[in-house]
Amino acid sequence: MEILVYGTINSVSLALMGLGFAMVYGISRVPNFAHGALYIICGFVTWTLFQIVGLSYFVAIILSLCVNGILGMSMYRFVLIRVRGMSISEIIASYAIGLVILEGLRFGGFRGMTYTLPVFMEGSLMIGGVPVDYHRVVMTIIGVALVAGLWVFTHYTRIGLALQGMAQDERAAMMLGIDSDFMAMVAMGFGAVLAGVAAILILPLGNIVVESGYHVLIMSIAVCIVGGLGSWMGAFFAAFIIGYAQILTVVYIGSHFQMVVAILAIILTLILKPSGLFGQQKELEERV
Amino acid sequence: MLEAKDLMVFYENMLALNNISIKCDDNQIVGVFGANSAGKSTLMYALSGIMLDIQKKEDMAGGERITLTGDVLLQNRSIMDMKPSLRAKAGIILCPERRRLFKESSVLENLRIGGYLATRAEAKQTMEYVMEVFPALIKLKKRLGGFLSGGEQQMVAIGRALMAQPKILLLDEPLLGLSPFMQSTLIRGIKVIQEERNISVIISEQYARPVFPIVDYAYILENGAAVMEGTREELMDNPDVKAAYFGVS
Ligand SMILES: Nc1ncnc2c1ncn2[C@@H]1O[C@H](COP(=O)(O)OP(=O)(O)O)[C@@H](O)[C@H]1O
Numbered sequence: 044m045e046i047l048v049y050g051t052i053n054s055v056s057l058a059l060m061g062l063g064f065a066m067v068y069g070i071s072r073v074p075n076f077a078h079g080a081l082y083i084i085c086g087f088v089t090w091t092l093f094q095i096v097g098l099s100y101f102v103a104i105i106l107s108l109c110v111n112g113i114l115g116m117s118m119y120r121f122v123l124i125r126v127r128g129m130s131i132s133e134i135i136a137s138y139a140i141g142l143v144i145l146e147g148l149r150f151g152g153f154r155g156m157t158y159t160l161p162v163f164m165e166g167s168l169m170i171g172g173v174p175v176d177y178h179r180v181v182m183t184i185i186g187v188a189l190v191a192g193l194w195v196f197t198h199y200t201r202i203g204l205a206l207q208g209m210a211q212d213e214r215a216a217m218m219l220g221i222d223s224d225f226m227a228m229v230a231m232g233f234g235a236v237l238a239g240v241a242a243i244l245i246l247p248l249g250n251i252v253v254e255s256g257y258h259v260l261i262m263s264i265a266v267c268i269v270g271g272l273g274s275w276m277g278a279f280f281a282a283f284i285i286g287y288a289q290i291l292t293v294v295y296i297g298s299h300f301q302m303v304v305a306i307l308a309i310i311l312t313l314i315l316k317p318s319g320l321f322g323q324q325k326e327l328e329e330r331v
Numbered sequence: 332m333l334e335a336k337d338l339m340v341f342y343e344n345m346l347a348l349n350n351i352s353i354k355c356d357d358n359q360i361v362g363v364f365g366a367n368s369a370g371k372s373t374l375m376y377a378l379s380g381i382m383l384d385i386q387k388k389e390d391m392a393g394g395e396r397i398t399l400t401g402d403v404l405l406q407n408r409s410i411m412d413m414k415p416s417l418r419a420k421a422g423i424i425l426c427p428e429r430r431r432l433f434k435e436s437s438v439l440e441n442l443r444i445g446g447y448l449a450t451r452a453e454a455k456q457t458m459e460y461v462m463e464v465f466p467a468l469i470k471l472k473k474r475l476g477g478f479l480s481g482g483e484q485q486m487v488a489i490g491r492a493l494m495a496q497p498k499i500l501l502l503d504e505p506l507l508g509l510s511p512f513m514q515s516t517l518i519r520g521i522k523v524i525q526e527e528r529n530i531s532v533i534i535s536e537q538y539a540r541p542v543f544p545i546v547d548y549a550y551i552l553e554n555g556a557a558v559m560e561g562t563r564e565e566l567m568d569n570p571d572v573k574a575a576y577f578g579v580s
């Protein structure tokens with residue numbers, strides 16, 4: 044029971060971490076190696092607005108999500124647009140931006156002291172005999188709702204559908220009047236906001252530390268590779284596989300093997316099925 | 332309304348379009364006929380602006396150098412530097428070779444994605460219109476693009492292009508690989524669409540015979556150059572054309 048409950052919670056938090064990365068890659072084929080940095084900066088911005096500026100927590104969250112969105116869009120508009128289509132340059136450029144943000148935060152004094160964000164709800168409840176705090180429950184519900192919302196968004200709204208078109212065939216989308224650079228910028232903004240949402244849901248469970256930026260990046264890459272690069276639904280399912288596998292290792296082997304599980308999952312996927320669990324595109328092409 | 336003037340396209344040093352001048356007036360169907368690698372797709376890409384994107388990507392990846400010279404005019408204004416999304420907005424919609432449907436999206440979603448430039452009302456009206464012209468699609472609404480037959484795919488591709496509210500529809504080899512029955516269904520559909528929507532159509536094909544009955548004017552391409560042109564009647568009476576493109580002599 045413990046495994047089931049904590050496995051689910053862990054999986055949803057992994058999905059939250061990876062969703063933004065998966066979406067940006069799926070749509071614009073830009074692997075955003077600054078994803079972890081966007082995650083952590085949202086935590087610090089929220090903290091600053093709440094603790095230093097003294098805004099209400101809700102307002103602080105909304106504002107910092109906006110900041111993240113703008114940051115993501117500017118990253119594309121001013122830097123990545125120049126290297127789009129050259130994977131290695133995209134990785135180097137986005138990783139460099141990530142490093143600047145993360146090390147800038149460290150340099151700027153966000154270290155030593157403990158920084159924490161408040162949980163949404165104090166207290167805990169019992170689920171099948173396992174104690175779970177309310178915040179984790181809220182996080183799981185919002186996480187699942189977010190995935191459902193994203194599905195609706197990409198299937199029913201004009202922009203969402205255009206993003207889907209771009210993800211499948213950029214040039215065919217262009218022929219229909221969809222501007223590739225604009226959509227990539229929108230996707231990057233969305234990805235950054237999703238990273239921020241993940242941060243605000245996950246960070247209250249611990250301290251905000253710069254290092255978790257790197258951790259989040261690695262986990263995002265792991266779920267995306269296992270799920271099949273480019274398929275954000277695949278990433279969602281992969282999060283569950285890795286999530287449960289991690290909890291199982293924690294219970295039966297030891298907690299410091301968590302990271303090993305993620306790395307192992309990447310390596311195994313690359314060896315056994317390089318297109319990932321949901322490498323749909325390839326399969327379809329083979330059938331037609 | 333759409334015109335190419337002295338258009339030349341080089342892929343590196345290979346001349347793919349050689350000094351082409353073509354013209355398509357309002358409410359006209361113009362045919363562009365030529366064998367494989369005559370330059371039909373290159374012409375379509377140059378008209379729709381996709382060539383600019385191909386050029387940009389090649390340039391970024393350090394690939395081949397693509398050079399375009401000459402002019403493309405829409406309503407007598409040069410659109411040579413206009414990017415594809417803006418040309419689409421101006422009404423030039425390309426329905427590309429091999430259809431390029433969104434394979435993981437349903438027929439309905441393919442059409443909705445096509446409606447990106449349309450207003451809500453236009454999208455709704457055009458969606459109904461597409462189902463009217465191609466009733467075969469009604470049963471297939473939920474089917475994924477990747478699981479349609481060639482003919483069905485082509486209907487969706489044309490429908491998707493219509494959703495973008497074209498003034499000029501560019502069709503690049505729409506009949507490729509289809510059965511004669513499906514070919515005539517599509518050709519009839521294209522004629523109906525042109526009349527009912529009051530649009531112009533430029534259609535390229537390898538074989539002129541199935542398309543010829545609906546074209547008003549046609550060009551014949553060979554190795555990137557327009558070697559012949561004329562109205563349907565003029566070309567039909569030309570013995571050379573008959574021999575080369577209709578297989579009769
Ligand atoms: N991207 C490209 N790079 C180099 N040569 C090309 C490229 N695309 C087309 N070509 C060449 O240009 C010529 C015209 O091609 P294309 O326009 O595709 O002809 P068609 O559509 O009539 O079959 C062909 O000789 C083809 O090999």
Ligand SMILES: [Mg+2]
Nearest residue numbers: 371372373428
């Ligand atoms: Mg062609």
